[in-house]
Amino acid sequence: MTWRPDEPYNTLPLLPPTVDIETVAVLKRAIDARAAVAALDQAALRMPNPAVLLNAIPILEAQASSEIENIVTTTDELFRYAQDESDLAAPETKETLRYRTALFAGLDSIQSRPLSATTAIQVCSTVQGREMDVRNLPGTIIANPVTRTAIYTPPQGGGVIREKLANWADFIHGSAEIDPLVRMAVAHYQFEAIHPFADGNGRTGRILNILMMVDAGLLASPILYLSRFIIAHKDDYYRLLLNVTRDGAWEPWVLFMLSAVEATATATLAxxxxxxxxxxxxxxxxxxxxxxxxxxxxxxxxxxxxxxxxxxxxxxxxxxxxxxxxxxxxxxxxxxxxxxxxxxxxxxxxxxxxxxxxxxxx
Missing domain, CATH: 1.10.10.10 (Winged helix-like DNA-binding domain superfamily/Winged helix DNA-binding domain)
Known part of the structure; x- marks a missing residue:
């Protein structure tokens, strides 16, 4: 079945992709990205007080990731209430700080059980502040905010979504031959294409990126945040996601994500x-x-x-x-x-x- 933006993409191909995702260009970029992440990880491990980064970086990630979803708060507000989420905090601040809570809850979860659809549900529930589960009701459409025409319609039906999430988790854990950063990039596309929840998919997917890097042993702690890069290149991010769906253009998407990792790791090291x-x-x-x-x-x-x-x-x-x-x-x-x-x-x-x-x- 040919993909159409206004029809549920229940035929979203399972992972791994049938095309070569580790092209020469991708592998070269992956080497640079891995080196930048390794340098960042070692620098963080050498810090006398790791809490300096562990307290601050997740808050900055929470702010940027929420901003992508048009939940805007200030750094001043976030740090002011980071230790004391009192009733004085604005609703946007409380919602953004839940992202940080969800990140650390996800990290605790993968210490005892493999990253899975259950992890994603737990993360999304914390981000949203209520119990979430995969979508069952039809009608979810990603539309152009101006024209309201459909850009993408994700798979529909609880059974279909759960099947695709199970395949997503199998790919994460069963593709050890694929570079872990390439695997993360592919898995991120797939999660966003499945769009399993009624709300919170973007923020949940970005938390899962960090969890995948920690789970793969690339980072000892969650000190790499990609959301600021995504904000700076938001049009490219969404264009390249759609190009994978429409044209199977995996290489440009993976290269984009590897560039995001390398640039962010280098910036955090600075x-x-x-x-x-x-x-x-x-x-x-x-x-x-x-x-x-x-x-x-x-x-x-x-x-x-x-x-x-x-x-x-x-x-x-x-x-x-x-x-x-x-x-x-x-x-x-x-x-x-x-x-x-x-x-x-x-x-x-x-x-x-x-x-x-x-x-x-x-």
Whole structure:
């Protein structure tokens, strides 16, 4: 049956693709991408305090991935409520932070059981904040937002979708001869083409990308986030996805995803270098205050861009007056900025926040 954008694509071919997906061009690009990921992974493992990245990178990924779905919030809002998801947070902020929760829940899941359709359902349920299951009802269409004409109609019917998800999972685990980054790119297309849920497919699929890289042993922790690259090349992303469906154009799609991995890994490595240089500077500035050579205080300032007095009290084992004095001295020195947040004060490591949010991908 010929594919038509306005008809359910129940004949979506199963994996693996029948064409050669590891072309010479793909393998060359995969070598470069793998090298960039390996360099990033090693740099992260050498960091004295891995929480510096583990707390921040998933929040940035959550923000970018949600922005693709037109759920827009600010980095300021996300980090402000990252430690305390209070009722003061906007609905968009709470929804975006659920992405981070879903990511870590997915990581916990693949420690005990293989990545599968069940993993995808759990991730999507957390992202959406309600129990999700594969679609059973007809009527799901991806349409042009302006003309409302169909661009793509995914497979319909619970049985069909579950069959294709089972094949998707078999491909992930049963194609060890295929480069893991190539396998991730192919699996990402297939998941988005299956479009198994009524909502949340894009964000779920992007979390699954990270889980696949961790599961394949390419990364020890989820510190590579592709969503910012996808935002910057959003038209290409959707065009190349559709070209696989319409024309079987696998090579350009896989090359795009490999480029996304390489560029993002290189950019994140640049952030690590900049963070470590800033840590050395701030360490000297902390020593010039009454805190002296307090490594715990330095950790507090870099584990989150926003610190509270309570964080310093708990981590450094000091009284509230002492913690307040240390933070005020760093505000006076220009290391931190402070803002009111209800009855609390937040102390912003603005240099760290600037490194995290700037675009290092060029």
């Amino acid at each position: 952030k690590i270098d900049a963070i470590q240089a800033l840590q050395a500077t701030v360490r000297d500035q902390v020593r010039a205050t009454s805190a002296g050579a307090n490594s715990d205080l330095l950790d507090v300032l870099f584990e989150q861009p926003y610190a509270r007095i309570a964080n310093v009290i708990q981590r450094c084992g000091v009284s509230r007056p002492t913690a307040t004095k240390w933070l005020n001295e760093l505000v006076d020195a220009g290391v931190l900025r402070d803002v009111k947040a209800g009855r609390d004060r937040l102390f912003i490591n603005h240099g760290f926040l600037e490194i995290l949010t700037r675009d290092d991908q060029g």
